[in-house]
Amino acid sequence: MPDRFYIIGGGPGGVGAAYAISKAGFKPVIIEVHDRLAVKPCGRGVPVTSDIPFVIPKSIVLNKISYVKLYVDRLKLFKAGGWLNGFIIDKREFLEHILSETRADIYYRARYNHKSGVARLGGETIDVRRGIFSGGFPYYEGERIPVVQYILGGSLGDVEMDTIEIYFDTEILGYYYVFPHGDNVEVGVGGFRDHNTLWKLLDKFISEDSRLKNSIVVEREAAVVSIGGLRLGYINGLVKVGEAAGYVLPLTGEGIRPSIISGYIAGEALAKGLDPIRELRRLRLSEAISIQRRLLEWAKRLSVEERRRLISTLTPQAHAEIALGYFRLHKLVQNLIFKPLTMVKILTKIIGL
Numbered sequence: 001m002p003d004r005f006y007i008i009g010g011g012p013g014g015v016g017a018a019y020a021i022s023k024a025g026f027k028p029v030i031i032e033v034h035d036r037l038a039v040k041p042c043g044r045g046v047p048v049t050s051d052i053p054f055v056i057p058k059s060i061v062l063n064k065i066s067y068v069k070l071y072v073d074r075l076k077l078f079k080a081g082g083w084l085n086g087f088i089i090d091k092r093e094f095l096e097h098i099l100s101e102t103r104a105d106i107y108y109r110a111r112y113n114h115k116s117g118v119a120r121l122g123g124e125t126i127d128v129r130r131g132i133f134s135g136g137f138p139y140y141e142g143e144r145i146p147v148v149q150y151i152l153g154g155s156l157g158d159v160e161m162d163t164i165e166i167y168f169d170t171e172i173l174g175y176y177y178v179f180p181h182g183d184n185v186e187v188g189v190g191g192f193r194d195h196n197t198l199w200k201l202l203d204k205f206i207s208e209d210s211r212l213k214n215s216i217v218v219e220r221e222a223a224v225v226s227i228g229g230l231r232l233g234y235i236n237g238l239v240k241v242g243e244a245a246g247y248v249l250p251l252t253g254e255g256i257r258p259s260i261i262s263g264y265i266a267g268e269a270l271a272k273g274l275d276p277i278r279e280l281r282r283l284r285l286s287e288a289i290s291i292q293r294r295l296l297e298w299a300k301r302l303s304v305e306e307r308r309r310l311i312s313t314l315t316p317q318a319h320a321e322i323a324l325g326y327f328r329l330h331k332l333v334q335n336l337i338f339k340p341l342t343m344v345k346i347l348t349k350i351i352g353l
């Protein structure tokens with residue numbers, strides 16, 4: 001057994017792995033191509049669930065989320081509290097905080113070459129053959145969709161700072177979001193359209209919202225998110241985790257928590273001499289990602305009207321369970337607000353009951 005494990009990537013997946021490896025008594029060595037952690041643009045929303053392997057410290061919380069407002073095609077469905085609680089976090093500070101509790105060495109501006117399997121660290125060429133690969137979406141082989149977002153400041157109208165707003169758009173099979181971000185606001189959209197179209201849609205969305213239209217742009221960010229489901233395996237002997245392995249919930253695009261958990265589980269398995277792929281497969285989160293992927297596939301086949309009716313007919317409880325990935329398919333039918341025959345038929349078609 002080596003005394004150190006290499007980890008490619010200083011995002012949530014890599015840092016989750018470093019934490020587990022350090023806890024097991026080994027030295028994690030992180031190789032990060034940028035000069036800092038958490039470079040990927042992100043909405044920074046993390047739900048409160050019991051499966052994150054460490055406590056989220058208050059010092060890195062920008063906003064505490066207690067309410068969710070849901071809209072479908074601009075019509076309000078509900079505002080609800082008590083479920084889907086979470087935080088908007090300072091992602092970089094969060095990852096730095098976790099790393100400060102480990103014995104990790106981190107090399108910045110160090111690139112791992114995934115074709116040759118080598119990295120240059122401080123003038124030395126290292127053959128990296130065992131460890132964790134968490135290089136993010138560029139290495140993911142499944143379906144990806146664009147997400148674009150602004151951080152807006154200045155003159156913001158009456159945006160509630162303890163609430164996230166989700167606006168499903170059944171045409172693009174995606175959603176707009178309005179998240180608080182400290183005293184600012186993050187507004188974005190992701191869906192089945194190209195980047196240019198999403199920017200135009202987002203600009204229109206903002207111009208039509210009286211609270212946002214006089215704000216100023218603090219940041220403009222875009223990236224893609226891997227929503228094609230799990231692609232477990234190895235790159236040059238390194239175990240893929242995080243977004244590189246598809247650890248994103250396909251219906252919501254949530255990737256911070258899944259990446260951390262997958263990194264942690266794979267890192268722990270490696271350090272204990274277990275089979276990391278088997279351990280990852282056993283995760284309830286892995287099952288949740290696969291089920292959400294199936295739901296997304298089926299949703300693509302529904303008409304816009306059927307999608308609208310389906311989303312409108314689910315109870316807040318069902319929305320929360322689906323969003324977090326922790327639900328049983330057969331319970332979905334029980335969780336419809338009303339059970340009109342057509343909705344039961346659509347759901348039955350979707351989930352194959």
Ligand SMILES: Cc1cc2nc3c(=O)[nH]c(=O)nc-3n(C[C@H](O)[C@H](O)[C@H](O)COP(=O)(O)OP(=O)(O)OC[C@H]3O[C@@H](n4cnc5c(N)ncnc54)[C@H](O)[C@@H]3O)c2cc1C
Pocket residue numbers: 008009010011012013014031032033034037038039040041042043044045046110111112113114134135136137147148149188221222223224225241242243244247248253254255256257259
């Ligand atoms: C606009 C947008 C909004 C989002 N909002 C949310 C949200 O609100 N909540 C949420 O949970 N998720 C959100 N996500 C998803 C989330 O950001 C990602 O799923 C998550 O960051 C993935 O973590 P990761 O560690 O797998 O990869 P990344 O965070 O992408 O980290 C990968 C790291 O590897 C490094 N790297 C890559 N290649 C190499 C190499 N060859 N050598 C060395 N280093 C390398 C990169 O520099 C990077 O630091 C959002 C995504 C987008 C695009």
